[in-house]
Structure formats: structure tokens, C-alpha cells
Amino acid sequence: MAGAGGRAEVSRYLVVGAGLAGAATAWRLAERGCEVTVVERAVPAAPDGSSHGSARVLRYAYAERADVEMVVRAAAGFRELERRTGTALLRTTGALDHGPGRDPRALARAVAAAGVEHELLSAAAARARWPQVVADGEVLFHPGGAVLDAEGTVRAMLDLARAAGARVLTGWALERLQRTGTGFTARSRTGDVVDAERVVVCAGGWLPDLLGGLPLPPGFLAAFPPLEVTQENAFHFPCREEHPHEGWPTVAHGGPGATVYALPGGRDAQHRGLKVAEHHGGRPIGAASARTGAVDAENRARVTEHVRRWMPGLVPEPYAETTCLYTTTPDEAFVLDGADGLTVVSACSGHGAKFAPLLGELAADVATGAGAAPERFRVGGARGGGAGNG
Missing domain, CATH: 3.50.50.60 (FAD/NAD(P)-binding domain)
Incomplete structure (x- = not known):
């Protein structure tokens, strides 16, 4: 009734x-x-x-083989969706993982065990191929990494x-x-x-x-x-055209602090640059009902400094920014x-x-x-x- x-x-x-x-x-x-x-x-x-939004990371680089195998199964589901609806949902870009917080060598073992194509490169070899990124030690590259359209x-x-x-x-x-x-x-x-x-x-x-x-x-x-809801921040930075490269892969850099990820932006940022954000860099808000949508200025400063230090292929001045929610165990x-x-x-x-x-x-x-x-x-x-x- x-x-x-x-x-x-x-x-x-x-x-x-x-x-x-x-x-x-x-x-x-x-x-x-x-x-x-x-x-x-x-x-x-x-x-x-x-x-929401049109740019999320699809990467295979997890430390556990079971998680890698789940991504393989999920990627097949995205391809099924594309085939059946005639919609482009994945942009294959390749993916880079570097920094001590990512442990590229351990990630390489997991993706290898799951049969995922990959390369483990020295910092010098990675910089020669992707001059727009400063490599922090060894780098894992897997060419199947992609950007997915969430919406x-x-x-x-x-x-x-x-x-x-x-x-x-x-x-x-x-x-x-x-x-x-x-x-x-x-x-x-x-x-x-x-x-x-x-x-x-x-x-x-x-x-x-x-x-x-x-x-x-x-x-x-x-x-x-327990569930923690955080209001996360993401920033879009323009590319420096004077840095020639093969194209931007997605990037995950695990430094001494937070992991920072970057990916080619989607239509919601006019496809002009890269979306860059700290993973779990937002502030707790209790529940989605408390979301304000206000960008954290300290987070913006940290991400901008990361871009300045580690991503010379970007202009360290965001042209767009937004917030989103994580709900985390x-x-x-x-x-x-x-x-x-x-x-x-x-x-x-x-x-x-x-x-x-x-x-x-x-x-x-x-x-x-x-x-x-x-x-x-x-x-x-x-x-x-x-x-x-x-």
C-alpha cells in the first residue's frame, strides 16, 4: 500500500x-x-x-594475484558493455606504478602470476620513454591500463x-x-x-x-x-606541449606520504590535461549527507607541489577541480x-x-x-x- x-x-x-x-x-x-x-x-x-564523472583508473597492478584476476574479469565485463551498447567506455593508455609505497617489483610478481602483460623498468629507461614523469626508482608498466568512463x-x-x-x-x-x-x-x-x-x-x-x-x-x-566517508579532492592540470612523449599513461606514485594518482582527463575536464589526486587525501565527513563540495586548499597545495616535483610534463597550475566521496573500510x-x-x-x-x-x-x-x-x-x-x- x-x-x-x-x-x-x-x-x-x-x-x-x-x-x-x-x-x-x-x-x-x-x-x-x-x-x-x-x-x-x-x-x-x-x-x-x-x-559520477568520465575519468577513473582501470589498472591491474595489485599486490595480490586474486585482485589482479578480479580486474581481468571486470575488464571483460567492460568490453561486453561496450560491445552490446555500442558505447566507448575504456580508453587504453597503459599504466605506470612507481615509488616505494607502490613496490613495483612486488606488483610485477602479482600481475605475472595472473598472466597480465607488463614490464619492470629502471628509472632511467622509464624516463627515456616517458619524459613527462620523474621516476622514483623502478617502474612497473602494464599496457592494458586504461581510463574508464564511470558515468x-x-x-x-x-x-x-x-x-x-x-x-x-x-x-x-x-x-x-x-x-x-x-x-x-x-x-x-x-x-x-x-x-x-x-x-x-x-x-x-x-x-x-x-x-x-x-x-x-x-x-x-x-x-x-566501520565505515569512513571522506570528501576527496581532484585537480586537473594542463599538459606542457614542449615535453614530447608517447602519450600519457595513468600514473600511481607511492611516496613517503600518500599515494598520488594521475590519469588523462575526460569530457568533464574538456580532455585538456590530467586529473591528479591523493588517494585517501580527503577529510572525514561522517556520511554523504555532510558533503560540502568545497575543495581543501591544503590538499590542492600538496597535489600541486607533487606535480611540480614529479610530473614535469604538466603545468603545476590546476585549471579545474572537484570533489568526490570515498566510503572506506x-x-x-x-x-x-x-x-x-x-x-x-x-x-x-x-x-x-x-x-x-x-x-x-x-x-x-x-x-x-x-x-x-x-x-x-x-x-x-x-x-x-x-x-x-x-
Whole structure:
């Protein structure tokens, strides 16, 4: 029954959130023949969330072979999306990793074990090939690294979900989720209602505001890892044309402080330069509802100094800047688990975009009971995973 002035929907599966994780889950569920309704508090890939924009890193360089193999599977999913929707979602650029915080030699062992093409180069060899970057010791290069279009990916996945019968409701902010005799009743802030047998919550930075009110077993909630939402900053720097090079790869530099990542910018920065940011360089805000969108001046100064020192191919004066959200667990591993018909897919810990098509598969397995997520993503499981960026 709908609330006052609201409308009622009935669906077997309800997906809360239409960012990368939610859109991927809806796509995979719908194509398995499941009846799916997606509710989104604003619009898909909303600009105040974690899935907006056109430039994120797809890299294979993780310290654990299992993570590398997950990227391989996810990349196949992106190619499937491109093929089926006729949309260009990946720009292959290659990827560089350098600096003691990245440990290129250890990364090389992991990508080699997974069969990913790569090279381990000396600093001098890397500088000769990419004069726009000052190499900090050995450098790992893998040519399959790419820039992915996050917003375009969300739209492509939702297009395929709709084509398979899914419904997508926008401007639908979850107020309350209750168990019923047949499943769940979800109520929006405006009184709209969706009744569903099973629910998948992909709320990103809004999860801290929702988690305690979800009808999950007390033991599950007690074991849920703490979530930290941070407002991150990203800056776009123009290229110096006088520095000839083969083209810009993505770059991850692990220095004595934070890891700084850089990647060719997308349409939201006029494709003019590189997007550069500190990984986990933002300030804690508690939940997405506290996001201000104000760029941190100290963070801007640190990133600009990094560009001046390590990226001579860029002009160290940002021409554009923005903020985004990370929702992070203490070990930076994802959460993908559930109980009694309610699945939670969060947090993506600042490096989930590259895994989106695969996360949808895993979430669909958990929600339908067809399979379980990897143990390290389960609440109370043997958690742990590679730290990532972008």
C-alpha cells in the first residue's frame, strides 16, 4: 500500500542506489530473468555521490594475484558493455606504478602470476620513454591500463537492465526498510512504496546513515566493519606541449606520504590535461549527507607541489577541480554480504569503479543464493584486500 500521496510498486528484487554498484547489480539480476526495481535518491551517477564523472583508473597492478584476476574479469565485463551498447567506455593508455609505497617489483610478481602483460623498468629507461614523469626508482608498466568512463558505464548498465525488464525510479530516497511476511517494504521520503522479496542496498556514502536502520540481524550489524566517508579532492592540470612523449599513461606514485594518482582527463575536464589526486587525501565527513563540495586548499597545495616535483610534463597550475566521496573500510576491502534476503554492497573504498561489472555478478550471486562473495568481502570473514586508487 502506498503512503500518503505516494505510489506503490511490487518487485521481486529491489536495488537501492543507481551508482556503479547498484547499476551493475540491476543489470546482472535482470539478465538472469529476475524482476528488478532500482530506486535512486537523485539520478543515476549523481554528481554528489561516488560514481559520477568520465575519468577513473582501470589498472591491474595489485599486490595480490586474486585482485589482479578480479580486474581481468571486470575488464571483460567492460568490453561486453561496450560491445552490446555500442558505447566507448575504456580508453587504453597503459599504466605506470612507481615509488616505494607502490613496490613495483612486488606488483610485477602479482600481475605475472595472473598472466597480465607488463614490464619492470629502471628509472632511467622509464624516463627515456616517458619524459613527462620523474621516476622514483623502478617502474612497473602494464599496457592494458586504461581510463574508464564511470558515468557512461552506469548509463550503459542501466540501459541493458531496462532492456531486460528492470524499472528505474529516480528522485526516490529511502526513508525506511521493514521486513514483512513476504519480504520487505521500502518507503521513500515522499511516501512512495516498493514491496520486494529481496533487497540489495548499494547506497555508497549514504550507507552510514542507513545501516543501523536496516532490518539485519544484530550479529551481522555488530560485525559490520566501520565505515569512513571522506570528501576527496581532484585537480586537473594542463599538459606542457614542449615535453614530447608517447602519450600519457595513468600514473600511481607511492611516496613517503600518500599515494598520488594521475590519469588523462575526460569530457568533464574538456580532455585538456590530467586529473591528479591523493588517494585517501580527503577529510572525514561522517556520511554523504555532510558533503560540502568545497575543495581543501591544503590538499590542492600538496597535489600541486607533487606535480611540480614529479610530473614535469604538466603545468603545476590546476585549471579545474572537484570533489568526490570515498566510503572506506579499515582494510580497504569491499563489503559484499547479506543475511535473510537483504544484501549490502558497500563500501568500495575508493577503488571499486574498475570492478563494477564483476561486483554486479557477485552481488547477483549473493542476492539470489547462487553463490557467495569472496571470503575477504564478507562481514566477519577473513577480511583483507589490496589498497587501490581511482
